Amino acid sequence: MSDGGSDRGHVAVQDGDMEDVASFRARAHTWIRENLAPAAAGASAGVLRNNSTDEEELDQVAHERRLQRKLFDAGFAGICFPKAYGGQGLSPAHQQAFNEELTGHEFPVRLQAPTISPCAAVILDFGTEEQKLAHLPAILKGDELWMQFLSEPSGGSDVAGAQTSAVRDGDEWVLNGSKVWTTGAWWSDWGLCLARTNWDVPKHRGLSVFMLPIRQPGVEVHRIEMLNGTKEFCQEFMTDVLVPDSDRIGEIDDGWTVGIRWMFHERMLHNSPFVTIPAGDAHAGIGASSVLRVARQSGRLDDPRVRDLVGEARMLHRTTEALQQRLTDGMRSGVMSDQSAAIGRLFSGVVSNRTNSIAFEIAGADGGAWTDDDGAITDCGSDFLMRQVSTIGGGTTEMARNVISERVLGMPRERTLDRDVPFRDVPRGGQP
Amino acid sequence: MQLSLTPDQEFFRDNTSKFLTERATPTEIRRLRDEPDGYDDRYWRQGAELGWTSLLVAEEHGGGSISGDGLGDLALVADEFGRHAAPGPLVPTNVVAGALSNLGADRHGDLLAGLLNGTSIASWGYLEPRPHQGLDDLALEIREDGSELVVRGIKRPVESAGRASHLLIAGRTGRGWTQILVPTDTEGISVWPMRTVDLTRRFAEVAFEDVRVPIEAAFGEVGGAAHQIERQFLQAVVMANAETVGAMQTAFAMTLEWAFDRYSFGRPLASYQELKHRFADMKTWLEAGHAISDMAAQAVSAGSPEATELASAAKAFLGQYGTELLQDCVQMHGGIGLTFEHDIHFYLRRVTLDRTLHGTPSEHRARIARIVSDHEDAA
Numbered sequence: 001m002s003d004g005g006s007d008r009g010h011v012a013v014q015d016g017d018m019e020d021v022a023s024f025r026a027r028a029h030t031w032i033r034e035n036l037a038p039a040a041a042g043a044s045a046g047v048l049r050n051n052s053t054d055e056e057e058l059d060q061v062a063h064e065r066r067l068q069r070k071l072f073d074a075g076f077a078g079i080c081f082p083k084a085y086g087g088q089g090l091s092p093a094h095q096q097a098f099n100e101e102l103t104g105h106e107f108p109v110r111l112q113a114p115t116i117s118p119c120a121a122v123i124l125d126f127g128t129e130e131q132k133l134a135h136l137p138a139i140l141k142g143d144e145l146w147m148q149f150l151s152e153p154s155g156g157s158d159v160a161g162a163q164t165s166a167v168r169d170g171d172e173w174v175l176n177g178s179k180v181w182t183t184g185a186w187w188s189d190w191g192l193c194l195a196r197t198n199w200d201v202p203k204h205r206g207l208s209v210f211m212l213p214i215r216q217p218g219v220e221v222h223r224i225e226m227l228n229g230t231k232e233f234c235q236e237f238m239t240d241v242l243v244p245d246s247d248r249i250g251e252i253d254d255g256w257t258v259g260i261r262w263m264f265h266e267r268m269l270h271n272s273p274f275v276t277i278p279a280g281d282a283h284a285g286i287g288a289s290s291v292l293r294v295a296r297q298s299g300r301l302d303d304p305r306v307r308d309l310v311g312e313a314r315m316l317h318r319t320t321e322a323l324q325q326r327l328t329d330g331m332r333s334g335v336m337s338d339q340s341a342a343i344g345r346l347f348s349g350v351v352s353n354r355t356n357s358i359a360f361e362i363a364g365a366d367g368g369a370w371t372d373d374d375g376a377i378t379d380c381g382s383d384f385l386m387r388q389v390s391t392i393g394g395g396t397t398e399m400a401r402n403v404i405s406e407r408v409l410g411m412p413r414e415r416t417l418d419r420d421v422p423f424r425d426v427p428r429g430g431q432p
Numbered sequence: 433m434q435l436s437l438t439p440d441q442e443f444f445r446d447n448t449s450k451f452l453t454e455r456a457t458p459t460e461i462r463r464l465r466d467e468p469d470g471y472d473d474r475y476w477r478q479g480a481e482l483g484w485t486s487l488l489v490a491e492e493h494g495g496g497s498i499s500g501d502g503l504g505d506l507a508l509v510a511d512e513f514g515r516h517a518a519p520g521p522l523v524p525t526n527v528v529a530g531a532l533s534n535l536g537a538d539r540h541g542d543l544l545a546g547l548l549n550g551t552s553i554a555s556w557g558y559l560e561p562r563p564h565q566g567l568d569d570l571a572l573e574i575r576e577d578g579s580e581l582v583v584r585g586i587k588r589p590v591e592s593a594g595r596a597s598h599l600l601i602a603g604r605t606g607r608g609w610t611q612i613l614v615p616t617d618t619e620g621i622s623v624w625p626m627r628t629v630d631l632t633r634r635f636a637e638v639a640f641e642d643v644r645v646p647i648e649a650a651f652g653e654v655g656g657a658a659h660q661i662e663r664q665f666l667q668a669v670v671m672a673n674a675e676t677v678g679a680m681q682t683a684f685a686m687t688l689e690w691a692f693d694r695y696s697f698g699r700p701l702a703s704y705q706e707l708k709h710r711f712a713d714m715k716t717w718l719e720a721g722h723a724i725s726d727m728a729a730q731a732v733s734a735g736s737p738e739a740t741e742l743a744s745a746a747k748a749f750l751g752q753y754g755t756e757l758l759q760d761c762v763q764m765h766g767g768i769g770l771t772f773e774h775d776i777h778f779y780l781r782r783v784t785l786d787r788t789l790h791g792t793p794s795e796h797r798a799r800i801a802r803i804v805s806d807h808e809d810a811a
Contacts, residue, residue, distance in 0.1 A: 310805070319723070319749045401708065
């Protein structure tokens with residue numbers, strides 16, 4: 001365990017003179033209104049919509065890097081990160097206050113997940129002092145955008161079955177393999193990579209975690225076109241990529257210890273105290289407010305059937321917020337185990353699917369054929385086609401159900417054929 | 433139930449829990465099925481001594497809360513009532529006691545004292561017969577006639593109306609709302625027992641045929657009591673929600689234990705992935721239910737502007753997912769889950785009853801839609 005281990009599971013707590021939340025909120029309130037533009041209408045609408053050109057996308061990324069730098073310069077970046085690494089050393093309550101003040105304003109959304117959480121959170125948990133100093137301030141300034149090199153084409157849910165190999169060569173490691181489902185790798189800087197360093201031990205005991213620059217000759221980034229035309233997801237092919245041993249995070253072959261914590265941060269998603277996101281905006285995609293916009297646009301808001309659906313969407317939204325709050329409180333106080341994050345993941349995924357279906361239902365025939373003049377209804381149909389992304393991305397809800405039943409409720413584990421067997425002897429399907 | 437309680441709240445909750453474990457046993461609940469009132473007087477008086485009816489009553493009127501948040505404390509009692517499927521008119525007595533303390537402690541000191549020590553029962557009538565069962569749609573007429581009010585209409589279901597000495601009734605006066613406190617033996621009032629899904633709760637249809645009461649019977653302003661009625665309604669919703677979550681908690685624990693103990697094809701039910709995933713869903717509904725119930729209770733107690741929406745969100749969610757969880761618990765048990773001998777139906781009955789009272793899920797979804805669309809219109 002690196003010397004960063006003592007920070008694990010806890011955000012920075014400074015003794016003595018931490019600014020009180022009310023005064024911090026007042027400062028944030030003023031600064032946000034003087035420095036950040038109002039959020040573009042409908043900016044976060046829809047499910048992974050393909051509504052900008054590559055040039056526009058790159059411009060937006062550059063703009064968000066500048067926004068992050070503005071936050072950093074004003075003392076509002078990394079609110080829960082220690083001051084030693086460029087953060088503010090404040091509490092989750094301060095982050096929450098900032099998020100509440102941020103509602104209705106632009107913010108650097110692309111720097112939150114996965115750059116700040118899980119990637120920066122993992123570096124904070126497991127990085128050496130040198131690694132933390134090298135990367136955390138750079139991340140908080142908007143200089144480094146990170147991607148998770150976690151999922152592989154050979155198996156999405158079986159993360160510990162990673163087949164990307166890392167072979168030691170003196171002070172370096174040589175990485176070969178492929179990673180997939182990185183959102184925006186084509187405009188990102190660094191990858192946090194889970195790789196196999198030992199094939200002669202069972203799967204969980206032969207993994208290690210590395211940091212590597214994405215833009216280098218051995219890393220080829222391919223963009224994947226999704227069914228709605230978006231090309232934000234990428235697949236990377238690594239060929240003889242050299243990584244210095246000093247860029248390894250955590251101990252050799254102990255990468256699963258890092259991986260468990262990594263996936264905890266991933267499941268926490270927007271409830272992470274590290275993430276800056278406008279309050280009320282935490283559920284990307286089709287939310288209760290887009291349902292109301294669709295209902296209004298459809299002219300059917302007086303129809304009792306539509307009102308029933310609007311009420312249901314709002315009920316699910318409020319319940320999701322309440323649940324996330326309960327889980328965050330429970331895990332922070334230790335009443336609930338970290339595995340309880342899977343409860344929030346499952347619920348928000350299922351709610352998101354249902355809410356998407358509700359919007360589609362209200363749209364009626366306009367969900368099947370529409371024009372650009374249809375306002376809030378435009379693209380409802382494409383969003384419906386992409387519905388399952390909320391129960392697949394970030395770990396499927398089936399995996400969440402396994403975690404809840406086995407780790408939270410203590411029910412018997414599923415029988416597996418890869419436990420206590422050297423990974424090289426584990427049956428594997430054909431490579432896609 | 434909230435994740436962290438104060439030591440005083442913990443002690444308070446624990447006392448009720450121990451009392452109900454001892455007194456509201458499955459054998460006793462089965463016995464009470466055939467008792468006209470559905471509970472014993474002595475049991476209710478002892479519960480009142482534990483504080484069951486005093487939490488919405490001000491200290492100067494002989495009540496008082498444990499934590500400073502009386503409704504939050506009362507939600508702990510309601511949660512325990514759900515966990516034990518406990519007998520007794522918890523919701524109506526508390527609603528009336530709270531209203532008396534708020535508006536009529538001087539005029540009705542004896543009744544309030546009786547509610548506080550458990551020797552009197554009073555009930556609260558809000559819902560009406562079809563087609564007027566929808567919320568915010570009262571047909572019962574309370575007409576002004578000189579120094580009197582004349583009441584005409586029907587309330588149903590009214591809990592424990594057959595035992596109640598007084599009824600607190602909401603109705604309309606012209607375009608406004610009025611509520612009155614009326615002795616049950618007033619001329620023109622008739623009480624007709626109803627049947628119900630619950631084993632120990634009792635309900636009646638109460639008919640008012642030109643019942644004349646002095647104008648002083650009005651609680652709050654004649655034609656201007658909507659705010660007070662809404663406040664009582666939200667208190668009832670908070671109690672019903674907490675009771676539902678408590679019943680879900682017990683049923684889930686029973687069913688999880690069953691899944692570990694029951695073997696088929698040489699392995700426990702708990703080892704089948706299909707069933708494990710359904711337990712994961714149920715656990716998620718349960719935690720979500722606790723969360724939204726607590727959040728709504730706090731909002732109502734604090735008089736937050738979001739109280740109405742949160743209370744409706746909680747009631748709509750728990751009505752739907754509480755019954756869904758219970759029905760799935762029955763399914764996990766198989767045929768035994770549908771027998772009178774098994775205890776699971778105590779909890780199925782309680783969540784089913786609570787789903788129907790104080791607004792069904794679809795009625796609360798309609799309320800939410802009205803709130804969010806009004807809010808947007810105002811913005």
